[in-house]
Structures are given as structure tokens and as C-alpha cells.
Amino acid sequence: MFTYTIRRLLIAIPTLLFISLIIFMVVTLAPSDPTANLPLSIPSEVRAQIRASLGLDEPIWVRYLLWLRQFFWYEPLHMLDSAFGWSLATPDMQRILSWQTRSPVADLIVQRMPQTLWVVGTSYVVGVLIALPIGIISAYRQYSWFDQVGTFVSMVGFSVPTFFTGVLLIVVFSVQLGWFPSIYDTTHQVRDFGSFLFQVKQMIMPVAVLALYNAAQISRFMRASMLDNLNQDYVRTARAKGMSERVVVLVHVLRNSMIPVVTVIALGVPTVFGGAIITEQVFKVNGLGQLLIIAIQGGDVPTVQTLTFIFAVLIVLFNLIADILYGLLDPRIRYD
Amino acid sequence: MKLRHALMGAACTLALAPAAFAERGSDGQVNIIYWQAPSTMNPYLSGGTKELEAASLVLEPLARYNQDGSMVPWLVESIPTVENGGVSADLTSITWKLKPGLKWADGSPVTSKDVKFSWEYCTAEGGGCAQSEKYNDVANVETPDELTVIVRFSVPKPFPYGPFVGAQAPILQAAQFAECMGPKAPECTDANFYPQGTGPFTVSDFRPNDVIQLIANPNYRDPAKPAFATVTFKGGGDATAAGRSVLETGEFDYAWNLQLAPDVLAGMQAAGKGEIISGFGTLVERIMVNFTDPSPDLGDRRATVDHPHPFLTDIAVRKALSMAIDRELLTEIGYGDAGRPTCNVLPAPEIYKSSANDACLVQDIEGAKKVLDDAGWVPGADGVRVKDGVRLSLLFQSSTNAVRQDFQALIKQWWSEIGVETELRNIDASVFFGGDPGSPDTFQKFFADVEMYANNFDGTDPEAYMANWECSQIPSPETQWQGNNMPRYCSDEYDALVAEMATTGDINERARLAKSMNDMLMQDYAIIPLVDRGRVSAHSNTLGGVVLNTWDSELWNAADWYRIK
Amino acid sequence: MFDAPPKKLVEVSGLKMHFPIHAGLLQRRVGEVRAVDDVSFDIFEGETLGLVGESGCGKSTCGRAILRLYDITAGSIRIDGEEIGQTSQHALRPRRPKMQMVFQDPQASLNPRMSVARIIGEPLDEHTDLSRPQKLERIYELMDAVGLNRNFANRYPHEFSGGQRQRIGIARALALNPKFIVCDEPIAALDVSIQAQVVNLLEDLQDRFGLTYLFISHDLSMVRHIADRVAVMYLGKVAELAPRDALYATPLHPYTQALLSAVPEPDPSIENRRTHIILTGDVPSPANPPQGCNFCTRCPKVMEMCHHLDPVMREVQPGHFVACHLHDPEHAKTAGQTAAPEATKSIQQGD
Ligand SMILES: Nc1ncnc2c1ncn2[C@@H]1O[C@H](COP(=O)(O)OP(=O)(O)OP(=O)(O)O)[C@@H](O)[C@H]1O
Numbered sequence A: 001m002f003t004y005t006i007r008r009l010l011i012a013i014p015t016l017l018f019i020s021l022i023i024f025m026v027v028t029l030a031p032s033d034p035t036a037n038l039p040l041s042i043p044s045e046v047r048a049q050i051r052a053s054l055g056l057d058e059p060i061w062v063r064y065l066l067w068l069r070q071f072f073w074y075e076p077l078h079m080l081d082s083a084f085g086w087s088l089a090t091p092d093m094q095r096i097l098s099w100q101t102r103s104p105v106a107d108l109i110v111q112r113m114p115q116t117l118w119v120v121g122t123s124y125v126v127g128v129l130i131a132l133p134i135g136i137i138s139a140y141r142q143y144s145w146f147d148q149v150g151t152f153v154s155m156v157g158f159s160v161p162t163f164f165t166g167v168l169l170i171v172v173f174s175v176q177l178g179w180f181p182s183i184y185d186t187t188h189q190v191r192d193f194g195s196f197l198f199q200v201k202q203m204i205m206p207v208a209v210l211a212l213y214n215a216a217q218i219s220r221f222m223r224a225s226m227l228d229n230l231n232q233d234y235v236r237t238a239r240a241k242g243m244s245e246r247v248v249v250l251v252h253v254l255r256n257s258m259i260p261v262v263t264v265i266a267l268g269v270p271t272v273f274g275g276a277i278i279t280e281q282v283f284k285v286n287g288l289g290q291l292l293i294i295a296i297q298g299g300d301v302p303t304v305q306t307l308t309f310i311f312a313v314l315i316v317l318f319n320l321i322a323d324i325l326y327g328l329l330d331p332r333i334r335y336d
Numbered sequence B: 001m002k003l004r005h006a007l008m009g010a011a012c013t014l015a016l017a018p019a020a021f022a023e024r025g026s027d028g029q030v031n032i033i034y035w036q037a038p039s040t041m042n043p044y045l046s047g048g049t050k051e052l053e054a055a056s057l058v059l060e061p062l063a064r065y066n067q068d069g070s071m072v073p074w075l076v077e078s079i080p081t082v083e084n085g086g087v088s089a090d091l092t093s094i095t096w097k098l099k100p101g102l103k104w105a106d107g108s109p110v111t112s113k114d115v116k117f118s119w120e121y122c123t124a125e126g127g128g129c130a131q132s133e134k135y136n137d138v139a140n141v142e143t144p145d146e147l148t149v150i151v152r153f154s155v156p157k158p159f160p161y162g163p164f165v166g167a168q169a170p171i172l173q174a175a176q177f178a179e180c181m182g183p184k185a186p187e188c189t190d191a192n193f194y195p196q197g198t199g200p201f202t203v204s205d206f207r208p209n210d211v212i213q214l215i216a217n218p219n220y221r222d223p224a225k226p227a228f229a230t231v232t233f234k235g236g237g238d239a240t241a242a243g244r245s246v247l248e249t250g251e252f253d254y255a256w257n258l259q260l261a262p263d264v265l266a267g268m269q270a271a272g273k274g275e276i277i278s279g280f281g282t283l284v285e286r287i288m289v290n291f292t293d294p295s296p297d298l299g300d301r302r303a304t305v306d307h308p309h310p311f312l313t314d315i316a317v318r319k320a321l322s323m324a325i326d327r328e329l330l331t332e333i334g335y336g337d338a339g340r341p342t343c344n345v346l347p348a349p350e351i352y353k354s355s356a357n358d359a360c361l362v363q364d365i366e367g368a369k370k371v372l373d374d375a376g377w378v379p380g381a382d383g384v385r386v387k388d389g390v391r392l393s394l395l396f397q398s399s400t401n402a403v404r405q406d407f408q409a410l411i412k413q414w415w416s417e418i419g420v421e422t423e424l425r426n427i428d429a430s431v432f433f434g435g436d437p438g439s440p441d442t443f444q445k446f447f448a449d450v451e452m453y454a455n456n457f458d459g460t461d462p463e464a465y466m467a468n469w470e471c472s473q474i475p476s477p478e479t480q481w482q483g484n485n486m487p488r489y490c491s492d493e494y495d496a497l498v499a500e501m502a503t504t505g506d507i508n509e510r511a512r513l514a515k516s517m518n519d520m521l522m523q524d525y526a527i528i529p530l531v532d533r534g535r536v537s538a539h540s541n542t543l544g545g546v547v548l549n550t551w552d553s554e555l556w557n558a559a560d561w562y563r564i565k
Numbered sequence C: 001m002f003d004a005p006p007k008k009l010v011e012v013s014g015l016k017m018h019f020p021i022h023a024g025l026l027q028r029r030v031g032e033v034r035a036v037d038d039v040s041f042d043i044f045e046g047e048t049l050g051l052v053g054e055s056g057c058g059k060s061t062c063g064r065a066i067l068r069l070y071d072i073t074a075g076s077i078r079i080d081g082e083e084i085g086q087t088s089q090h091a092l093r094p095r096r097p098k099m100q101m102v103f104q105d106p107q108a109s110l111n112p113r114m115s116v117a118r119i120i121g122e123p124l125d126e127h128t129d130l131s132r133p134q135k136l137e138r139i140y141e142l143m144d145a146v147g148l149n150r151n152f153a154n155r156y157p158h159e160f161s162g163g164q165r166q167r168i169g170i171a172r173a174l175a176l177n178p179k180f181i182v183c184d185e186p187i188a189a190l191d192v193s194i195q196a197q198v199v200n201l202l203e204d205l206q207d208r209f210g211l212t213y214l215f216i217s218h219d220l221s222m223v224r225h226i227a228d229r230v231a232v233m234y235l236g237k238v239a240e241l242a243p244r245d246a247l248y249a250t251p252l253h254p255y256t257q258a259l260l261s262a263v264p265e266p267d268p269s270i271e272n273r274r275t276h277i278i279l280t281g282d283v284p285s286p287a288n289p290p291q292g293c294n295f296c297t298r299c300p301k302v303m304e305m306c307h308h309l310d311p312v313m314r315e316v317q318p319g320h321f322v323a324c325h326l327h328d329p330e331h332a333k334t335a336g337q338t339a340a341p342e343a344t345k346s347i348q349q350g351d
């Protein structure tokens, strides 16, 4: 398993380099201009100067190599410096700067991480926690009213877009009832019970919207996987052995059904870091998703490039984690 | 009328009364929402409206415009003019006198050095200063003493109020930005996010593209102001959500630029939590007419003056296109109270506004047909007019935007009624307005027959704006397609007016020149103005002191805001 | 065997197992599959009852229903004198050790995530209070009994061959000292070379532990080898039940005759001279069985009455039961006399 992991990690390096090149090409060659959103009252000579100050008049391959050097060499040094108080990075080691904010992209990402993890991460956890029992019960009581309601709800959760459910919740719970804030306060800090309560209040709606969506997907998956296993002979064997129903379902069926579900859950984790672009916009959570979309709109190539590349790394990483988990969970799979 | 004014006056005095006795920070917190989030607090590095406005809470210019478009002294004693001797008779220098005792938020004094530094900062090589145009023709800035600033121009400047005036050109603290000149500007993240200012507030936490927290500036020049101790300036989302948070849920006190359908806004206001305010500036939605031939057959020389347009060079066609448009209806559909039909490309300030072209306010399909008939354009078999084998068939481009596409569809319909065929096209705004010389779809390249967008100018002086339509401003391959003269309009007479304005100091004379330039463009139908677009914002019922200003930052008088109890 | 009448270990009567069919948008119940439809038979202690029939006729369902792996639709099941037909699953659990099952597919019937030791040992946790070493000892004992190397105890099922897996399944079934084992085609998924090994193992174990088997198979020659009595199922019902030799010598039901005629003879000289009764038509769906006798759609000797009257099971000769109108007493006088010799004739032809 260890050599397998190492081998996979080594293969990942050229893969990721290739991905970074593709991302760079797509982001750079797409017709966009960081000065496009400026007021028209700013004359074109000034725009040209701005573009030049952003390094846009360098050839493409120079920009790509510069970015590579910044991402893989300068940024880690800066990170080590700030973590351990060293000074490995010299002042000429320019960090990757966002064109919009002119501040290091890494700082932006660090700044956005908490709210994204709080909201999107919680919603993922909540979604999974809801989805598993629903999927299990739905499968165990296939065609019961519980299953029918579960099917309906997950169909709704799956097909109704989050911008609709989000705005609906805002209109009902913020505008009509006034229970929850419609705009997420990213500066809020949890210090005591009261502020924790506020944090919960402002998280409820975005988390609910996203959790519904996640739960819909995962519960379907859980249900299907349970159904696959429930009709297997080994389940009958377990019953024939006279095992209690609880042991049959929770030990035999569930553990086997969890194998594919766990991998699906693991593969979904990178999307947490990717943020939920639409939901973040609707509730003004301003996490990584919003950072990405604003950067795209603003033609902010370094930010888009860095973010998408980090997402790519996460996806590759979690694919590996999913594979390893599969191997750990399923004795039939051995990677050596 | 009189009674109403009197009542309003009374209400204002009542409302203002508590503010007068307020002490700094006594009104707690105020929440502002901008649905576009500011990415920096340094307006010299961004140029975006959202950044300008956010920064205006902290950074201030020497003078700025009030809600009427009049210039008011801000960090200076008075506005220098030729009359008071502040502007030299030859119009090549202007002398500003700082108010004594001004302090930066950190307590250090504001001096003429800081003013001079701001000019150096923005004009430094490699800095990409977005406002460098404000400092055009500045030869030198002299600081004979701590409080005196003399700006010397290389040419006579009849309107010498570019540098250090308005939210676009505020004063930076020299001490803070000294190490951030030129290419080093973006590296000064701390300075760019936490600038020292003279304004009523100072940044305590800046999260780019998300939220800004500010606290009252302890060294603000008026000890009783600002009334608010803290400001939360939230960014992001969309205009609907921003409007909702002020008008319906009351979570925020002020929402900026609510470009929403008129009925949506009315519905929100019905919740009774806040008030919608609107004002008009110089933003005009217009159609530009291409005087050159955009045909792809012309290769490199398409849309250049080498090839005049096959039929848009005929004034009858341009006139008919304008006459066929119902500006009233467009306004109602697209902007409601936030727009008004206009027949001028220069709709304000009042002294520059021409009334010579107002006939266009009424749609005249029949008249348009007659104009075309008289010019010899006769309808062909398919209803499209033809003359000498040339069909009146247009490509009409604009940026992607729901209102613009509605307008395009309506206009296409009207033009078809007069026998002009129209093909519509819309281009993503970031491409259309992006100056990428490699893209064929920019508004400067104008590879279409007509195009629609909106434009305005900063401040109140139209000189530079009207100069956009000089012959020398025509974009072409030689200028890398830079330049503002989209119609490729070229008239010696017009250029003469531009030149004359550049040397005329008298305000009434300047007004006459600007008006005649406007009228020339209008009567030549080089530009077909459609809607004078206002600014719509909203504030909660408990926020007092708001005065909407379309000539400067909307937050220009945040120092005077207070809580209505 | 002693002369005392053998004790009935399993008594099944009127057993029905109908599966609901769900369809439509709301997955409503629209009908049922009559997988087992009114089946009755007994199994004597220590004997092997073979249960044969075409694929899909309900053999497995019948076996599982007897062990109450399903909640049966109707009928009574007595095992060792105890009625379990309607007992709740919960109350059944303590009785499970007595009756076990060996499954058709050895791969599918073993939990892929459990080691052999756990698979065999799990029922011991549930039903005994042996200490850990005792349990391990028992597991090894069982592995020895079925001829599995003790060293394999910690391996997972996928690491074994098919035959070994079936041995695990058998060891597992034996763990709790059952009296009655349903062997559901225990060899169908195995290589022919291994089939004999497993069958011999089963016979051997029967002798050693005094087991009673319900041996389900569609392999008539294998059943002939192992079973004492044989029941033939068709479309959810038992068509004929007889001692092995009687059944193979004089099959009474036209379906049995057809089945037997299809069994290849090892001796080619005999094989060449045999006539095969080829059944035409498809097996009707158990969701929609035909009116009357359920074999009437394919029966070569179908009569008018077969289409509306369902034949009852009769003891035609001692211990030889058949459900066919040809053997009705009132019919036997006329048709029966012609039919019976005819039946023998076809067999004789086959000789
Ligand atoms: N759980 C179930 N739900 C619905 N129908 C079922 C179910 N189990 C079995 N059936 C149906 O009952 C009938 C009998 O199936 P069963 O598995 O008992 O056949 P079998 O005789 O064992 O066949 P084989 O020799 O192929 O194993 C088949 O038509 C099958 O489709």
C-alpha cells in the first residue's frame, strides 16, 4: 500500500504539471481583460499602462514559467517564513499577486478558507449525516412511504437549483419572518455562547440549502448501494446464521454498502474547498467560490490560475485518498 | 409647491437637529452594502467605482463636487480661481492652500509634501496608476511651505481642477507610500489595504472583495464627527440582494447602485424599511454610428477611415435611425425612475445641457420613412430599403446585459418598420469593453455598423469628454485600436471647437462651446443618445444625513451621516 | 435402519411464498410472483430429500421459505416438532442453529469483508458463550471437518477457489451443530471435478453428524446419487414426490418423464436409442400461472380438464405422490390404465 501510494504520488506530479499548463492556457487565452471592468472614463493609454504593470506584455511562456516558479518555489518559501519566522525568501522573490487586489493570492485564499469550510464544509458533513440514515432506511424499507418521501425530497434537492432554494429561504426566513440574517457576516468571531448562536443563525440557511443538495445525492447513492447488498446471498447467510437484524443490517449490509459510498464522499471533498459558487453568492458568504467567480469576472488570471490549480491538486489528492480508502475497506482490493 | 418645500425644510431641520449635538461615535454602527466588492482601498491602483467609493471614506481630495456638481473646498480653505488669484492669469498654475491643523488618522500633520507625493505616486513609471489622466500636463508640483501647493502645468489649463480634485485623485500619506513607487506599488499590500487618511473613518479590517471594517478617525478635523463609531462595508452578491437587505430586512443602512427593474424596486420599498434615492449625472446610454466600413472583406483596413461606410455616411440614414426610436418607452422598460429620455450626449451639468435637439424625444416613424424616401432609399421586395444596389442592412452590437438586449430587440423592430434590416449581436462585457487588441469584438474595433453602450465622465467638466470625438481620437491599427472616437467622426469644425475650449477659461464661454459640440454631434447623428441614466441607491429609514451625489463618491458626506432615533 | 417408522424432522404443508410486484410511478403493488404455491412434503430424520426442477421453478425460494429466510405467505412448517411457519424473525433466532443452509453461489454467500474465521465464528458469538480460545478451537475443528487448511483462517473469501469457498460455506453451516441443512444447489457453481468432492463431503458429514438434507438441484444425476427421496417442482408446485428408485424407474408425471428423458446416459449405446421428450413452449411466468394444472400449457398429454382443474397431490403408490389428472382415481380407470403403461413404455423404450 505504501509503495502504491508513493507511486501514485509520483505519477501525480507530471499530471499536475500538465494540468497547470492547460489551466494556464485556458485562462490566459480566454478573451478577457483585467481592465475591462474599469469605468470607460479611464482612457485607453492608462489601461495599457495598467496592463503593462501587471506583466501582461510579457510573452505567454515567460508568464507561465514565472507562475510555476512562484507557485512551487517562492510561495512555499514565504509560507515557511511566516510559519516559522525564518527568512528563506528574499525580497526579489515576488509572490503570486492578484491583479484585482494586488495582494498575494495565498493570503486571499487563507482569508476565504474559514467561511468556506464553516459553511460548505458543515453543509457537507450535515448532508452526509442526513443522507446516510435516509439512504439506509429507504433501502431497508424499499417502497415504504418513507422511501417514497425520501425519493421525492432527494429529487427536489437534486433538481431545484440552489439559487432558487436560497432565495426562497431568504424571502421566507429573512424577509418575512426575520429569523436569520440574509447576509453572512464573514468578520464574525465566535467568542462566547451568544456569538456562537449568531454564527449558527447565519449559517443555517446556506448550510440547509447546500446540505439538501449534498444529502440528495449521497442518500440516493447510499440507497442504491444498500439495495445492491441487501439482496446478496451473504445477507441471507447472515440471517440464516441467526444474527440479529441489527447485526445483519449494520455489520453485514452497511459495511459492504459503505465501500462505494465512502469513496464518493471522499471524491466530493474537493468540492467543499471549491466552495459553492452560487450559494456563496446568494448568501454573501464570500468564500473561495465567490473569490473564484469574482476573479473570473475581473480577468484576474493569477487568482483564477492559482485557485483552479489548487482545486486540481485537491481533486487528484482525493482521488488517491478514495482509492486508498477503497483498498483499506475492501479486502478484495490490494494494490501491491 | 412652496408649502411642500417649507415642510421639507422643516423636516430637514428637525432631522438635522440631533446631529448637531452629537459627539463622535455616539451613534454606534452603520452598515453599508455594495453588491460589487472593493478589491483594494487604493483608488490609484484600481480605478473601479466600487474601490473609489470605499476609499472615499478614508482618503480625501483637496476639493470635490457636491450633489449639485459644484466644486466645494474639502482639505483646502477655498477653491482657487483666476478671480481670487489662485489660478494664474495664463492658466498654467493653480495654488491650493491647505486648511491648517489637518491631521492624518495616525496623528501626524498633513502637509503640502503629501499632496506633491500623491502626484509623484500616480505618475511614477511602471505603477500602472489608474488615475494618471487626472495628472495630465502637470509639469511640476511645488511646495513653498507646509500648507501651500502650487501645481504647474505645461500648457494653459482653463480647467485646472484635474489634480487632487474628486474621489479619483485623493491625497495619500507620503510617509506610508514612500516605498511603494512605480513597480513596487502592488507589493505594499498593507498600505493599499490600510491607507492612512484624513477622512472620517479609518480601516480596521480589510478583506479584499468581501468586507471592510472601519472605525471613526480619532483625528478627524471636526471633533463632533463622524456620528458613527464603526462602519461595516460589505461587498458582493447582486443588486437585488443588496436592495433587499436595506429595504426589506433592514440589515443594512445603505445600498449602492440598485440597477433593478422599476417594479422590483417599488415592491421592495413597499416593505417600509427604507427609502430609494436617485440622482442624475452624465451617464448616457447611446448608439454609436460607424462612419467607416466594418466589412471583413477589407482585412486589416476594416473599420478604418480608409473605407467610408457604404450607407451610414448618408446623414439621412442616420437621422432616420434616430427618429424611429421611442426613447420614452426604452426608458420606461429599462430604467423606470432611474432614467430619462435624452437627446444629448452631454446631458448635464445644467449649464452644459442643450435643448436644441429635443425633437428626438418623440418617436416619428413616418417622418423617418419620409427622410429615407426623400434621400432615394426605396423599399425593395423584402421591405428593406435599397439605393444603388446598397441595402440598408445593419449589424448592431452591444454588451451582454438583459436591458441592452431588450433595447436591441425593440430598436430592431422599429428599424424594420422604416425598412432597415438589423442583425443583433451581443458580446460579453469583459471582452467588449476589454481593450485586448487581439480580440475582434472590442467596442473600439467596432466591427459592426452600430453599437450601444453607456458612458460618462468624471466630475463636472466636459472638456476631455467632448474631446473624445476629435479626429485624432479615432481608433485604428496604427493606435493599436486605442482611442475614444468610436464613430470615427471627423470634422475640422469640431476639432476647432475642441481646441478653442482647451484655451478658454470663462465658464459661460466654455458652456457655449460644449453645447455647440454636443449639438454638432447630435445634428450630424454621429451618436444617437437614448437614455440619461441616473443612479439609484437606497438607505434605511433610520439613516440620516444621506445626500446622493452623482458627481463624486456617493459616500462623500459620510461624516455627516447619523442615526435617526 | 430400524423398523420403527422414521421420525419426520421437517413437515411442510400448504407452503406459499408470493412476492409482491411493484410498478408504476408510486411503486404500488400491482401483482405477485407465486414463486412457491401450495407445497407440502415431509423430510425424515437422517434422509436426503432431493428437490429438482427447471431454473426459476421456485426451488431456492422453497428452501429459503422453509428456513424462514422469508416471511412466508401461507402454510405451516414444523421442524423437529416445532411450528415455525408464523414465528417472528426475532423468536426464530434462537432456533436458527438447528436449521442451516448452504447456498448456491459460494462467492456471493460469503461476506467479502469478513475473514474465514469470522464467517465461521460469527454464529458462535451469537448463539454460544464459548470463550475465545474455545471458539477458535471450534473454528479449526470445522475447517478440518470440511478439509480446509487451518492456516487459511485469516484469509478472505476472495482468496479461495470455488470449491474451497463452498467448503467454507459448509463449515459455516455446520458451526452450530444443525440437524437440518438446506443445500441450495451447493455444487452448481463448481467445476465438475470439484462437484464430486463436495458431494462426497456432504455425504460424509451426513453420516458423521446425522444430518438431514434438503438437497436442491437441477442436476438429476447428482440427485440420484445423493437423495433418498426426490421431489420434482414445476412452477411453484410439487409435481411428483417419490423414493429415488421409484421415481427414476417409473416417473408418473409427464413433466418428470420429460425431465428424465433429458438426462444424458453415460453409455452411448443406450443414449443413442433413447427418445427424448422435448417440451415445447416457454415456462409460464410465475406472476401469471395458467389456469388449471400449471403444466397444461406444455404437457404432451394435456387433457381438456387440465385447463380448468388443478390436480391435487395423491399417493398413487406407497410413498409415491403425484399431482396429475392422469392419475386421478376416477380417471385411472379409463385413461390411467392407458397412460400408465404408456409411461412405462416410454421408459422401456429408453432402456
Ligand atoms: N425476492 C424476490 N422477489 C420477486 N420475485 C422473486 C424473488 N425471488 C425469486 N423470485 C421469483 O420467484 C421465482 C422462483 O425463483 P427461485 O430463485 O426460487 O428459482 P430457482 O428454482 O431457485 O431457480 P434456479 O435454478 O435458477 O436457482 C422466479 O420467477 C423468480 O423470479
Ligand SMILES: [Mg+2]
Pocket: C059, C060, C061, C104, C184, C185
Ligand atoms: Mg435457485
